[in-house]
Amino acid sequence: MRKVPTPLRHLLSATFLIAVFVHNQGCAPLLAVGSAVGFGVNYYSNNVAERTFTAELPKVWDATLGALDEMAIPVVEKDRGDSQGEIQATTEELKIEIILSAVTPMTTRVKVNAAKPNLLRDLATATEIVERITNQLGKEQARKAVQTAKVGAADPTRHASPASDGPAPEVGRSPGRAVGFVLIRVSAANIRVGASRNSKVLAILPRGARLEKIAESPGWVKVRLSSGAEGFIAQRLVHDPEESSPPALEITKVTLSPIPLAENPGSR
Numbered sequence: 001m002r003k004v005p006t007p008l009r010h011l012l013s014a015t016f017l018i019a020v021f022v023h024n025q026g027c028a029p030l031l032a033v034g035s036a037v038g039f040g041v042n043y044y045s046n047n048v049a050e051r052t053f054t055a056e057l058p059k060v061w062d063a064t065l066g067a068l069d070e071m072a073i074p075v076v077e078k079d080r081g082d083s084q085g086e087i088q089a090t091t092e093e094l095k096i097e098i099i100l101s102a103v104t105p106m107t108t109r110v111k112v113n114a115a116k117p118n119l120l121r122d123l124a125t126a127t128e129i130v131e132r133i134t135n136q137l138g139k140e141q142a143r144k145a146v147q148t149a150k151v152g153a154a155d156p157t158r159h160a161s162p163a164s165d166g167p168a169p170e171v172g173r174s175p176g177r178a179v180g181f182v183l184i185r186v187s188a189a190n191i192r193v194g195a196s197r198n199s200k201v202l203a204i205l206p207r208g209a210r211l212e213k214i215a216e217s218p219g220w221v222k223v224r225l226s227s228g229a230e231g232f233i234a235q236r237l238v239h240d241p242e243e244s245s246p247p248a249l250e251i252t253k254v255t256l257s258p259i260p261l262a263e264n265p266g267s268r
Contacts, residue, residue, distance in 0.1 A: 047121035049130045050111045052103060055137055060100055060108040061085050063140065067132030094122055098129070149204045178212040182221055182238035189238075191231040195220040202231040210241065 053060050061080055068075055068089055073096065077088040085100040099111045110133060112126040187207050192199040195217055203225060205211075211223035211233070220232045 047123040047126070048111060048113045049123065049126035050109065051130050051134070052107060052109045053133070053137060054107055056106055057083070057085065057100060057102040057108045059137065059140065060110060060133065063133045063136035064098060064100065064110065064129075066136040067129055070132055070136075071129065073129075093117075094125060096125070096129070145201070146204065149201055178214055178224065180213045181241055182211050182213050182223065182233075183241045184209045184211070184233075184237060185239045186237050189233055191223065191225065191233050193231055195222070195232040197234075199232070202229060211238070 055063075057080075064087060065075065065078075068087070073089045073091055075087060075089045077086075079086050080100075083102040087096075087098040087100075089096040089098070093116060094114045095117075097113045097115075099113075101109045101111075103109050110130060112129045114122040114125040114129070116122060184205055184207055188204055189209075190201045191203040191205060191211075193202050194200075205225075211225065213221055214224055214230065215222040216235070219235055221235050221238060222230065222232055224230050
């Protein structure tokens with residue numbers, strides 16, 4: 001068999017390595033992964049992480065800067081317009097480029113590219129940045145919910161109950177007059193403006209909070225807060241303080257009948 005000349009073998013080897021590199025870097029398949037938080041879907045293409053968030057661009061911009069600060073990644077340059085923004089950040093090993101684009105007024109796409117000096121891309125770091133942005137947006141939503149609950153508790157007239165959120169008919173109680181007290185038995189419970197899970201949240205109270213009981217309806221208790229506002233709480237979330245402990249789950253007693261043993265024919 002005729003041997004391939006040495007220079008030609010070297011050329012073929014180099015061509016093969018370049019082809020493998022290009023395949024790994026430029027022809028990576030597109031991969032989509034669902035988000036557990038609910039803000040969007042992760043896409044990975046060419047080792048670049050991408051996600052679309054249901055939030056306006058300014059909010060996603062602030063969340064991105066917060067994510068980089070949380071990860072101690074210094075920002076070296078940033079520029080934001082009405083519909084697009086770009087952030088340049090760097091570490092000892094990575095040059096990070098983040099592009100934000102407003103898909104709609106309430107939808108923003110984020111693309112994160114973390115590149116090493118040897119042109120390889122760090123998908124793990126890019127993915128982590130996207131997840132941190134998601135967490136930042138989740139924290140902001142939680143803060144707004146708590147603030148809304150505090151404002152509603154301080155001024156109950158801000159959240160008047162709409163007609164569709166009206167309370168269920170009360171059973172044998174005079175409206176507005178306290179008939180007892182209840183204690184919250186779970187770590188945190190929502191007080192709503194109506195006897196419905198679809199009603200707006202008036203306040204969020206912790207375990208052990210004591211509430212005046214005004215009336216009862218199927219599955220709900222009408223209560224009065226310390227601020228004077230009245231609302232509804234699910235009956236399963238509270239218990240009567242006069243009871244020594246919250247009611248326990250009922251356990252049905254099962255009686256097992258003895259199983260007769262088969263006779264041994266050889267014993268007869």
